Amino acid sequence: MRSSWKLVAAGLATTVVAAACGTSGAGEVAQDPTAPLELWVRTTPGGDGEKGMKKLAAAFEKASGQEVEVTAIFDDFETKLSQRAAQKDLPDLVLNDSSQLGAMVSQGIVREVDLAAVKGSDQLLEPALAAGRAGDGKTYGVPYSAQASALLIRKDWRQKVGLPVPTSWEALGALAKAFTTQDPDGNGKPDTYGLAVPGSTKRGYASWYFSNFLWAAGGDFITAQADGKYTPAMSTPASLAATTWFRDLACTTKVVQPGAATMDTPPTNETFEAGRTGMYVVGPYLLPRFDSALGKDKYEVVPMPTGPKDATVLAEGGSVYLMAGSANRAGQDAFASFAISAEGQKLGMAGEKAFIVQLPVNKTVDISSVRADPRWKVYAEAYRAHGRYAPSIPNWTAVRQSSADTINALIADCDLPVEAELKKLDTALGEALSQQGIGAS
Incomplete structure (x- = not known):
């Protein structure tokens, strides 16, 4: 191809x-x-x-x-x-x-x-x-x-569980767990989850969404060199730590909605507006929709919590x-x-x-x-x-799709070893960069 x-x-x-x-x-x-x-x-x-x-x-x-x-x-x-x-x-x-x-x-x-x-x-x-x-x-x-991305939170849920607006990844995880385990909608059923994730491979959604966390951790998909060439970077310590943290949300604490690995944005949007998920990292284009479906009073828009490095978000x-x-x-x-x-x-x-x-x-x-x-x-x-922004390389889609395939596999199969999968991904990214004439020798 x-x-x-x-x-x-x-x-x-x-x-x-x-x-x-x-x-x-x-x-x-x-x-x-x-x-x-x-x-x-x-x-x-x-x-x-x-x-x-x-x-x-x-x-x-x-x-x-x-x-x-x-x-x-x-x-x-x-x-x-x-x-x-x-x-x-x-x-x-x-x-x-x-x-x-x-x-x-x-x-x-x-x-x-x-x-x-x-x-x-x-x-x-x-x-x-x-x-x-x-x-x-x-x-x-x-x-x-x-x-750019910001964090949408069900304000009524957050007030019910008594937690503040998260400003760190640790606080984000704690709020996601509370939304998953403390019945924030009060219906007596374990049917709510902390974070909405479009984890599908379609159009590289899993990678697109994950970039907000990867970059805030100091990781990267590919790294630019002084000569204008690029090297794969998904198996670096910072990228490994970010991927492991993100994967744990789905596999360890289980605060991500079921079926996230098969969802692109339309069904993920529905989980938030239907009251199945309590947080969503997304751009401003959905505000009119959620205002109509939920009402402005039900949710709030706050800056992304700061990651291990900073608060970088996808633009x-x-x-x-x-x-x-x-x-x-x-x-x-x-x-x-x-x-x-x-x-x-x-x-x-x-x-x-x-x-x-x-x-x-x-x-x-x-x-x-x-x-x-x-x-x-x-x-x-x-x-x-x-x-x-994503880098302006000849074919960013190839990088996004390959990384989405790996991120998707890791949240779909909790037995896969993260580090080994990221090393495989770096090999694939290196080949893609070389085919585009921008791979570092």
Whole structure:
């Protein structure tokens, strides 16, 4: 599969180079600054995300006079993008996860961003700006939205068991145990659990969730070297300690919901809103859902407890990608400039559901100016102080998936030896890094 991926990436790169070359022989597509912009966004057609993006596009059109056509695609997004690359007809703009930067650069389907041409790029928060850089140090994405993790707690349960908001892993474990053993919902049945965990291998969920704990312990999946290469790091002492602690939540204290190893996020979300789990590490995008299902008074949003090293949490977000071969590069730059402007950021955050900016990436924008709810401030502060993005390597998905397979196996089979499994994982990660040309010798 990995060999096939490399061949596909090479083929796409060739395709896009051909698409980007004009007949003049100068390697340039003839430019038309009035040409309509075609924008693809990874979201459900007809959903709130599409509505929010169309709202932003309409505001940009009004401000610039530049026409934008928005297309929402969720299923088979990469496949459809590959098809358009093969047709030498890429959309002008793609709004996609920041974590896809490495793959899109490897495929050759995005152009380098000239930050001098993107007005307001000097106002971007450094973590967001760094997420737009590839391993070669060049910028290929313009981040427009961010998110980070915080801890959701059933406040009514916590008050019933008489424990404080946890600020350490030890306190987190104690509260999780109390939620599991002290009948916090008062129904007289042993049917509650301390921590909701999406431990499935699907899309690497187990690894995605675990990263919040791994990094806070000082561990890592892979470690960057001075020469830009990477080494596997899952069998280091810090990673081993973090994995063992996390595994014990499922296997020793048994404070994780049953069946966690088979659950991705949708069923895990349901355990929290249905009153089967009392804590959940998650981003701000679920607040509207849980407010409706539980009520704001039933749960609280607090910073992640500090781990053995610090309180680092997973940071993610979306980026504006300027696609190769566009006949309107000036329009691409103008849209990216509008998306990161104070006006674009505030517009993107507005609304109860149809918002496309989770947390602002423009350092001049205070989230409280749009959302008075102090819970959003908790997320914004976590992002700015403790957020960490996955590295922009050619294929982060391969690393996430391999590590998810191992984390999933360890919580599904409590007899597996942790250290031995992590050493096997490091071998697999080393092979993946070498195949991507970034493995340290």
